[in-house]
Amino acid sequence: MEQGKVELYNSKEEYLSDLEKRGKLPEGFKTSVVSLEFFPAERPVEKPLPMKMSLLMLDEPTSVFGAVFTRNKCPGAPVIIGKERLLSDKIRGVIINNKISNVCTETGVEDSALLLEHLAKETGASAKEFFPSSTGIIGWQLPIKDMVKNIPRLVSQLEGGTGVNLATGIMTTDTFPKLRSAEIADGSIVAVAKGAGMIEPNMATMLSFIMTDVSIERETIRNVLKRVVEKTYNSISVDGDQSTSDTVIIMSSCKKQKVSEKEFEEALYNVCAELAVDIVRNSEGCGHVVKVSVTGAPDFETARNIGKAVVNSPLVTTAIFGNDPNVGRLLSSIGDYAGNNNIELDKNKLLISLGGENVFEKGAFRLDQAKEVRLANYLKARVLDSEHKEFPEHNHTVNIDVDLGARAGNVGATVFGSDLSYGYVRENADYRS
Amino acid sequence: MEQGKVELYNSKEEYLSDLEKRGKLPEGFKTSVVSLEFFPAERPVEKPLPMKMSLLMLDEPTSVFGAVFTRNKCPGAPVIIGKERLLSDKIRGVIINNKISNVCTETGVEDSALLLEHLAKETGASAKEFFPSSTGIIGWQLPIKDMVKNIPRLVSQLEGGTGVNLATGIMTTDTFPKLRSAEIADGSIVAVAKGAGMIEPNMATMLSFIMTDVSIERETIRNVLKRVVEKTYNSISVDGDQSTSDTVIIMSSCKKQKVSEKEFEEALYNVCAELAVDIVRNSEGCGHVVKVSVTGAPDFETARNIGKAVVNSPLVTTAIFGNDPNVGRLLSSIGDYAGNNNIELDKNKLLISLGGENVFEKGAFRLDQAKEVRLANYLKARVLDSEHKEFPEHNHTVNIDVDLGARAGNVGATVFGSDLSYGYVRENADYRS
Numbered sequence: 001m002e003q004g005k006v007e008l009y010n011s012k013e014e015y016l017s018d019l020e021k022r023g024k025l026p027e028g029f030k031t032s033v034v035s036l037e038f039f040p041a042e043r044p045v046e047k048p049l050p051m052k053m054s055l056l057m058l059d060e061p062t063s064v065f066g067a068v069f070t071r072n073k074c075p076g077a078p079v080i081i082g083k084e085r086l087l088s089d090k091i092r093g094v095i096i097n098n099k100i101s102n103v104c105t106e107t108g109v110e111d112s113a114l115l116l117e118h119l120a121k122e123t124g125a126s127a128k129e130f131f132p133s134s135t136g137i138i139g140w141q142l143p144i145k146d147m148v149k150n151i152p153r154l155v156s157q158l159e160g161g162t163g164v165n166l167a168t169g170i171m172t173t174d175t176f177p178k179l180r181s182a183e184i185a186d187g188s189i190v191a192v193a194k195g196a197g198m199i200e201p202n203m204a205t206m207l208s209f210i211m212t213d214v215s216i217e218r219e220t221i222r223n224v225l226k227r228v229v230e231k232t233y234n235s236i237s238v239d240g241d242q243s244t245s246d247t248v249i250i251m252s253s254c255k256k257q258k259v260s261e262k263e264f265e266e267a268l269y270n271v272c273a274e275l276a277v278d279i280v281r282n283s284e285g286c287g288h289v290v291k292v293s294v295t296g297a298p299d300f301e302t303a304r305n306i307g308k309a310v311v312n313s314p315l316v317t318t319a320i321f322g323n324d325p326n327v328g329r330l331l332s333s334i335g336d337y338a339g340n341n342n343i344e345l346d347k348n349k350l351l352i353s354l355g356g357e358n359v360f361e362k363g364a365f366r367l368d369q370a371k372e373v374r375l376a377n378y379l380k381a382r383v384l385d386s387e388h389k390e391f392p393e394h395n396h397t398v399n400i401d402v403d404l405g406a407r408a409g410n411v412g413a414t415v416f417g418s419d420l421s422y423g424y425v426r427e428n429a430d431y432r433s
Numbered sequence: 434m435e436q437g438k439v440e441l442y443n444s445k446e447e448y449l450s451d452l453e454k455r456g457k458l459p460e461g462f463k464t465s466v467v468s469l470e471f472f473p474a475e476r477p478v479e480k481p482l483p484m485k486m487s488l489l490m491l492d493e494p495t496s497v498f499g500a501v502f503t504r505n506k507c508p509g510a511p512v513i514i515g516k517e518r519l520l521s522d523k524i525r526g527v528i529i530n531n532k533i534s535n536v537c538t539e540t541g542v543e544d545s546a547l548l549l550e551h552l553a554k555e556t557g558a559s560a561k562e563f564f565p566s567s568t569g570i571i572g573w574q575l576p577i578k579d580m581v582k583n584i585p586r587l588v589s590q591l592e593g594g595t596g597v598n599l600a601t602g603i604m605t606t607d608t609f610p611k612l613r614s615a616e617i618a619d620g621s622i623v624a625v626a627k628g629a630g631m632i633e634p635n636m637a638t639m640l641s642f643i644m645t646d647v648s649i650e651r652e653t654i655r656n657v658l659k660r661v662v663e664k665t666y667n668s669i670s671v672d673g674d675q676s677t678s679d680t681v682i683i684m685s686s687c688k689k690q691k692v693s694e695k696e697f698e699e700a701l702y703n704v705c706a707e708l709a710v711d712i713v714r715n716s717e718g719c720g721h722v723v724k725v726s727v728t729g730a731p732d733f734e735t736a737r738n739i740g741k742a743v744v745n746s747p748l749v750t751t752a753i754f755g756n757d758p759n760v761g762r763l764l765s766s767i768g769d770y771a772g773n774n775n776i777e778l779d780k781n782k783l784l785i786s787l788g789g790e791n792v793f794e795k796g797a798f799r800l801d802q803a804k805e806v807r808l809a810n811y812l813k814a815r816v817l818d819s820e821h822k823e824f825p826e827h828n829h830t831v832n833i834d835v836d837l838g839a840r841a842g843n844v845g846a847t848v849f850g851s852d853l854s855y856g857y858v859r860e861n862a863d864y865r866s
Contacts, residue, residue: 041800041801041802042798042800042801042802042804042805043802043805044802044805044806070772071769071772071773072765072768072769072771072772073767073768073769073771073772073776073778073780074764074765074767074768074771074778074780075768101761103761103764103765104764104780104793104796104797104798105797105798106797108797137759137761138759138761138762138764138765139760139761139764139792139793139798139800140761140798140800243765243769244761244764244765244768314747314853326570326571327572328534328536328570328571328572328573328677329571331507331536331537331571331572331677332505332507332536332571332676332677334506334507335505335506335507335508335677336504336505336506336676338505338506338507339503339504339505339506340504343506345506345507347506347507347537359572360537360572363537364537364538364539364541365475365536365537365538365572365573367474367475367572367573368474368475369474369475369476369477371475372475372476372477373477420747
């Protein structure tokens with residue numbers, strides 16, 4: 001299927017039932033989710049706020065795991081601890097909560113450590129064998145007493161089955177759980193992700209947990225993960241913000257056949273590329289999904305950053321929201337990025353098209369009245385139908401192609417983003433309520 | 434007056450009458466504005482679109498002039514020609530149009546050149562003595578025939594008086610003309626500006642024309658202009674986009690006393706700083722004006738860019754729009770910028786305050802329920818009253834102070850921006866209609 005296309009479901013039930021089908025956990029994994037309520041210390045609220053705690057656990061410890069974290073310089077306590085965990089010999093699992101991201105509170109690292117200690121006691125494993133992971137409001141303290149109280153329940157409810165429960169447990173503003181999987185050799189890769197806004201450029205407020213049971217080396221899985229994350233989760237962008245908590249963790253139970261690095265990378269890339277598009281399609285107030293394909297760049301970084309410059313320009317994304325083919329803003333955002341980053345840009349070699357229609361070539365715009373009408377119709381036909389509230393609302397993309405014309409190198413990248421709508425503003429104007 | 438504060442007017446008439454009072458043109462300058470209508474080649478429209486052409490002209494040529502242009506790598510034809518003009522010995526004036534920015538059309542440079550030739554013929558000056566300047570839609574051709582036809586009228590209507598006519602002629606989505614002035618020695622500086630969205634980081638879709646009659650060296654005026662632009666027009670940000678057409682031009686008739694570089698720089702700084710704030714207060718859908726004061730930076734660039742990272746974060750600006758003191762997003766945007774640009778950031782020395790309330794200190798957030806209520810009330814009290822449609826709607830700022838704690842260097846910068854509102858999305862979703 002063309003990258004960025006997704007299946008359509010007639011109802012939420014149909015989507016969830018398909019998730020159940022493709023979400024069977026790889027061998028050696030169990031999950032559980034519990035709900036709790038709490039009163040935050042930082043804000044007066046009339047009724048308690050809901051939180052979900054999720055546990056992802058291997059039946060036996062594994063040395064084959066890896067993780068990639070946000071580059072944000074003020075990371076949350078779970079990221080600080082997670083980076084240390086990369087040095088651990090073996091790992092048993094991940095404990096995750098939504099609603100509060102545990103970033104820069106006075107007791108943040110202690111709070112996460114305390115959770116892990118209680119988890120270790122309850123499971124018989126070591127605290128060093130768990131990753132903590134939190135997402136949600138930045139700056140608030142975890143309701144640690146309420147959370148600790150729920151750990152026995154969390155552990156006792158661990159079960160096999162599918163990853164749908166976990167995919168649902170980690171959601172914040174996501175409207176649908178996101179899970180993708182692939183069969184590989186005699187095993188599988190199953191990944192869940194959370195993220196619906198604030199997605200860019202380093203997996204912002206994006207959590208993804210990837211499970212596999214095929215056998216592979218620790219070093220290999222880590223290298224593959226880094227490369228795949230760059231081309232998938234780090235190539236989507238909803239609003240140009242990266243969060244303090246972004247985390248991708250991969251773990252293998254190694255219960256199945258050995259696979260080659262190449263085979264594994266291909267399968268992992270497909271899974272993560274699909275999840276990345278799911279995240280954009282599920283983003284706050286997304287009306288149009290925008291796919292920018294950049295070619296002819298001297299290197300991957302440049303290609304991806306030009307693509308991001310386009311999908312991060314509020315002028316481009318508001319115009320797309322309004323079905324206005326204001327293609328001048330495409331050129332402006334490209335020229336803006338190039339000018340501010342000392343990127344060579346030969347206007348005469350630059351090609352820009354929208355919906356397959358050539359709009360810029362040989363240094364000049366190529367526009368006429370008939371093309372304007374076609375482009376406006378193209379945008380109108382690609383907006384989601386707000387009456388239709390299933391997942392996703394549609395499977396179109398607004399295709400923007402940019403050829404930078406640098407034949408030396410000639411590297412490409414594909415970046416996904418969404419339009420900037422009233423819905424985005426509404427969703428984010430009081431996220432914490 | 435505190436930087437960012439502006440006077441309030443009870444009615445548009447009162448504001449305009451004050452503009453007339455402070456807008457008297459320096460000696461040796463004349464302006465004129467004509468309106469015309471045209472049918473664009475690129476879009477089917479039912480009725481013709483309006484355009485204004487403005488002319489700013491010196492009675493005699495001057496060698497004392499300078500200009501600063503956008504860094505966008507796909508600049509408009511007027512910018513390309515303008516850069517050449519900096520080499521001219523003498524200058525007579527600037528011809529400006531709104532509605533179409535003349536960027537990257539097949540005949541763009543020829544079109545601007547043709548305008549100047551007709552202008553030269555009509556005025557008896559040389560085409561090389563004029564700057565062209567255009568703002569508006571990117572990618573469309575100038576309606577050159579209609580424009581040429583209006584040049585005799587434009588020249589015949591040149592008159593002294595005030596700069597209000599010019600300030601009005603250059604507007605696009607601006608709701609009010611913007612003009613600031615200062616007395617200096619026995620002369621004055623009078624500047625007009627246009628810009629209401631897409632303002633960042635290099636004067637995006639921002640035009641400013643600055644006139645003075647005091648005597649000063651050509652070299653000096655150019656150096657002063659560059660420094661002042663960095664701290665004023667290049668320190669405001671509405672949406673992180675810089676346009677293909679941003680231009681600031683300064684010209685002196687040298688009819689008055691000689692002034693020192695320091696004296697001139699102070700006066701010019703004040704004029705441009707006030708205009709920059711006017712632009713933000715006049716931006717599309719602006720509800721809160723946000724002022725980020727960064728201190729303790731190792732250098733000015735870092736200070737300004739951290740400030741811009743905050744006011745350009747859609748998560749920060751949507752929260753402010755919603756009167757939600759989501760201060761976690763302030764830290765996240767700072768950490769995001771630092772992480773992606775390899776800026777040293779010592780969390781333990783970082784101080785963040787909102788409305789004078791300390792929210793982050795010694796590596797941790799300092800939040801409680803009473804503070805949350807105070808901060809929410811603070812934001813609510815600083816939003817414009819949408820019932821009150823005068824200029825500006827209010828003169829508050831939402832004050833965000835960030836101390837990066839770098840005692841070595843300890844450089845600061847002040848950045849202005851606005852919240853991200855439904856109004857911004859509406860205004861930009863079909864700008865061209």
